[in-house]
Structure formats: structure tokens, C-alpha cells
Amino acid sequence: MDFAAEGLLEGIEDAQARADRIVLLERLLADGIPLEELKRAAAEDRLVLLQVERMLGTEQYTAREVAERVGLPLELVLKMRQELGLPRPDPDDRVLTDSDVEAAARLKLFHAAGLSEEGILEVARVLGEGLARVAATLRTLVRDAFLQPGIGEQELSDRYAAASATLGPQLGVVMQQVLNMHLRDQLRTDVVGRAELARGGVLGAVPMSIAFADLVGFTKLGERVPAEELGAIARRLGELAGEATAARPPVRLVKTIGDAAMLVSPDPDALLETSLELVAAAEEEGDEFPRLRAGVATGPVLGRAGDWYGSPVNIASRITGIARPGSVVAAGATREAIGDDAHWRWSSLPNRRLRGVDHPVPLYRVRPADPTPSG
Template sequence: MHAASRALPKRPTFTSAAATDPVSSLAVYAARCERDRAGDHSRVSAKPQELVPRRARLPAQLGSVLTCSGPATCVGSGRSHAEMTDAGFGGSVRILRMRRRWEGPVDFAAEGLLDGCEGDAREARIALLEQLFADGASLDEVRRAIAEDRLVTLRVERVMTGEGRYTQRQLAELAQVPLNVLLDFRHALGLARPDPDDPAFTDHDLEAARFLGRLLGAGLPHDELLDVSRVLGRGLSRGADAIRGLLGRRFVATAADEWELALLNTQAADQLLPLTGPLLQYILRLHLIDQVRSDVAGISDMLAAGRMPGSRRVVVCFADLVGFTELGQRLNVEDVGALATRLEEMTSAVVEPPVRLIKTIGDAVMLVSNEAEPIVDTALRLVASARGAGGEFPSLRAGIACGIAVNRAGDWYGPPVNLASRITAVAPAHAVVATTEVRDAARGRRWRPTGKVRLKGITGEVALFQAS
């Protein structure tokens, strides 16, 4: 077993598969834990046919137990929870939340829930199934989770979502928000549209629906709130995917079997999930402060010129990988994705305010700043970083333009956006190329003219200069 996994609470190991007395493995587990806490470490075994966990060393207290007629047939008889010693997150964590919600005995083997599991893997599956059914999972839920290869995450899904109490229709009525508006906002967040009469939603969903109602009641435009929801949905989806990948890789390397992997997932959700709200609020506040400060410089000009809200003078930069299309034809999908990820990582490493990374578009990144010189410096550092990456990492090139653009839902639109994109397409590898206006605004850099060019969709010739 992996060294790190030895610190985990051990799952029960069964010595008999044909027990006749209704004694659960978890019942014996609980008894042993009680005796351990009292200082009595003798073996808990009244009858040789009972299911006796050989490694029942869990520092926990189970308030009530399950009764089983064997390792594959269990029925619940009470309510309890256990506090297990943490496996790497610090402190104690609530792991088992057993609720009386059984529909009757479940024969794991007869229901096909143990198919393909042998030896230790079978024992681990049995222990996990007992916990899932003790938590109140239905047979259909468990079957679905096995079919979708997500049995080890089912417990954490249940911990995170809680018990469904409301339909979307009820949420809309209680929050005084039109049902179609509530469904639109859920869809804008990147989530599926549910059946309005499916009672799958919790008090957290009701709180969010009421918050939406307050925003609408404050007079914020419906369409613009939808735009913000789309931006938040995209960003938080990527953040959740990154966190899931980080923890998933660590847990798979640490856990010895399904039971331990499910335990680690549940511990992570129990300890880390409550921290995410304050952390996200803190990060959002910092970004809002930074952007408000950046916007102040352009407010007077915007008011004097009578420009529309959201529009201002900005400097836009695109940087893309040279020859990415050809690379995509000879590399597998994973390697192509890795190149795009590496580009985003490189960009994040060199970007500092007032420059902002707006988005990644496959093989390209888009940057925006309210000042020319910082974005030129950032582009030069990014190109140099790609050049020094070595291996098969492609060359990078960048194009920069400035002008009046409009911000909508976190993205930018307007002439400088189109112009910067067109300049990037004609820039040489390893080069940062910009317009006359950018050159004049970034006098701290050295520039050399590269000539005038005609660009698709741009009227007239454009004089370009390469920065160094």
C-alpha cells in the first residue's frame, strides 16, 4: 500500500461471507471503536460466524449501527455520524452521516453491485456500498453511479448537494422570480435546464434564487445580469475543473481502493468546501478594486467625449502560436491541449496590472491594458518565455493596437480588437508588432519600422513597427 494511505482509517476486512447472525461489519466496527476509546483493545467477536473487521482501528464514535445478514445484504436501523481522524487535511472531519432512509434489504451480489470485484476490491466495494446505503442512497442512485464509473464520488456528491426539497417551480414562487427567468439564469451559468417539477433543489438553491430576485429588484438589467452570469459560469467552471484535477490526481495516487478514495473525496468536500466561499469573495473583491482603480483614469475622457458606458480607450494585444494548425495535424489531442494550457500558464506568469488576460482562444491569448508601455513589455516577456521553453513548444508572435473599444460581459469589442488580431496574423515568429499609435505611446521601447501592409477587413494601409 502507498505510504500515505497507511494514515487513513482502515476499512473493515471481512472474515466470513456467510454470516447467519444479523451483525453488521459496521456494528462490530462501532463496538471495537467504543472499546478502543475506553482502553480495551480485546478482539470483538462473540461468534465465529460474525463479520469481524480485522483492522478496525478507527478513532470514531458511531452512535447507532446497521444490521446485516451478510456482507452483501444490509438493512439500516438508526441514525448516526462518525468523526474520523483526518487523512491529511488537519483536525477531525465528519465522514459518516447515516440516516434512516432504507427501502429494505439490498443483496449487493444479486443486484450486480459487486460485478467485476474480487478479493480486496470486493471488500472495499462492500464497505463503500454499506456506507452509501446507510447515508440514504437509493438503489437506482448506486446503480447509476456504478454504470457511470463514479461510485467513489457519490458520497461527496450527496454531501455537496444535500437533500432535494424544492422544485424549480417552487423556488420561483418562494423567491418571487418568474420561472423562465430562473431557468434562464441557471442555463447562463452553464448548467442544464432541469425539469421544473423535479424536487432536486435545496435551501442553498432557494437562497441563490432569492439573491437573484434582490438583484432584479434593485433595477439591474436582466440581459446584463445574464451576461455576467455567463462570465462567472465559464470562469468558475474552469476553476472547479482545476481543483477537481488537483485533488483527483493526489487522491488516486494515495488511495489503495474504492473505500479509501471515497473517504478522501468526502473529507476534502467536508473541510475544503466551506473555505471556497470566503476565498472566492476575497479574490473577487481584489479584482474589483484593481479594475475600479484602472477605470478611474478613463472616466473623465469618456464623459467629455460622450461615449457610451463601457467604452473607453484601451490597448489590445493578441499573441498566438506559430504553426499551431500544422502541429494539430501531427500531434494527438492531449498534446495539443497541453500546448494551449502551457501558453495560458506562461501568459499568467508574465501578466501584471494594469495588463489583464482577457481570454484564451485555443492557440491564442488576448490581453488588454489602459496603458501602452506595460502591455508592450508583457508581450515581449511572453515571446521570450515561449522562445526559451525549448522542446516542441512553438514560436510565439504578438500584435498590438489601440483605440476605443466596448466592454461587454468581460470581453472587448471594437476596431482595436480586430486590428490587433489582424496584425498578429502577419507578424513574424518571435516578434511583437504594433501600430504607429502604440509606438508613440510606448516611447520607452526601441522600435524599428517593418513597412506598410494591407490587412483583411481594415481600410487602407497600416504602418507597423517591431518592438525590442
């Protein structure tokens, strides 16, 4: 085939680059990729990605065909794709792959099992948000590793294909493991909560104070900034939390969970100090860094594998979700544990009913007490 006559070498003047392009085109043709698709990919400057795109699935079905094939309403198939954060195609556009058919088949199994459509779509929405960030971060990692001066199109295409063949299956295994670990932790929280209700306490529980600090507006920020920038913000939160807890033992950083950090301490006074310092440290990062808010609760919790479970964990997390940006809000039990310490200024807030808590929770905004004037 005369690739130059077909316009597939247009704009490539360097002899080595033209030779690389020809080798790549010959390979793609031999793999069965039609000429028109090659032309479209060349015009969109994505010839080096065609191997990967083929590995990830050939666009061969319409949404209508997928719906009929698996026995689901067409609108549900389209909604599922939309909630996953993917483009919503015209029902008769031939843009879906075998992966879309498999996803729709699994959706039908969930639907047939009696799970609500609303709940399934909510899971899809959360899954789509998280995996879009994973894919964008992975894309940046691979791009930075492979886009080096002097690499020809043929080699770059091979590198992308090899990375996809290796990373895809491995990432799937890791994601399954991480999902299992998170499910285990959340189920433990549910079990501990039921045990507290049944017994009025949990065997082996110890009194602790728990704090969560989260970045305000982090999810919406993800819609406006690149994934690598979002990842840098989350990493910086982890660094700030680590620095704050290292400076004030016995406060300990338990974990960071995307846009939030979980802290624990047997000393509620020290935990309040650390929470306020962490919120202030976020303010000092400048206008481009999201503001923090924190919630603190105190009570008996159960320690397992470095994590903590029980009502105070749930209460602290819920309080964080309703705290105003730049503030630290504590439950009444935390104030009772500290007592009338002149070190703090407590501003009473309306009692709140928090999800998962069977009684209204007294709340207080906490600030350092005003310094006593000298002389």
C-alpha cells in the first residue's frame, strides 16, 4: 500500500520517523485494522494507541443491541454507562465493546437479585468517579515513563501495548484485594455497632478519642483539575497529617482515605490540639489548597489490625461531614472527657441526629481560648 498517497505520512519529514510510521502501519494493517480506521487515528494523532485500543475491545455493538442481547431496558443500559462517567451514545451508534456486553450482563444479575435500580446506579456513579481518577493517574504514570526523546512510533506503540497487557490484569487483582479489605473494615464497623447495642458495650473496647479531617469540596474539585493535581492534594493532606501527629504524641495517624485523614489518641486534649493545627496547616497551604474541617468524638472503641471500630468512629466521621470549612467540631462526650479546661473555648451548636446514631448528639465548635491579657 502507498501510505504516502493515502495521506498517512503527511507532516513526517524525518526519514527515520517515516520508516517507523511505515512499519507500524504495516503491522496494524496485518492485524486487521481497516484503512479508514488508520486514517481516522492518524488524523487524531493516536496511531500509537491503536494496539492498546484493540486490546481493550473492538467497538462493534450499539447500545440497543447490547440491551436486547442481555435482556435489559435500553434506558437502563444507557444510564449505567452514563453513571460510570462514560459518554452516553446514541442508541444506534456502534461504539460499544464486549466489555460493555459483560458489564450489562452483570448489571442484569444485580437487577435480578432484587437490588434496587437506584442503588445499583449509585454504586456505578461512585465506581466511575474513583476509577476515572485511577485511569487518569495511571495514564500519567505510563506517559511520563514512555514519552522520552528519540522513541519512534513503533516502539512507543509496543511499549503502550506491553504496559496495558501487564498492568491491566495486575491492577484488576489489586483492585479486588483493596475492595475486599474495605468491605471487611466496614463490615467490622457494622458488627461492632450491633454488639454495642446488644450488650451496652464491646468486650475488649478501650476509651479513645477519634478525629476525622477532610478536604472540603474535594469531589467537585476532581471535576475541574487533572487527576495528578488531585492526587498531589491528597498526598499533601497525608503529609500534613503525618507532620501534625508526629509533633504531638500520643496522637497517631491511623490512615488517609482519599480526601480524609483519621487520627486517634487516648488523650482528647492532645487530639483537639492536633486537629486544630491540621486545619490551620491546610489554611497556610494557600488559596489553591482546599480547606479542611474536622470532627472529634470520644468513647469505647475496638482496635483491630491497626484500625479502630465503634460508635465514636462513626460519630466523628458524621460530625466531619456537617462541620463548616476551617472548623473543628467535637461531640459532647469529648467535652465531658476534657472537662472545664480553660485552654478551650466551646461554642454550643444545636444537637444533631446523625446517620447510624440512635440518639441526638450534643455538638460544640472548639477554638483555643483567648489569651489572658498580661499585667
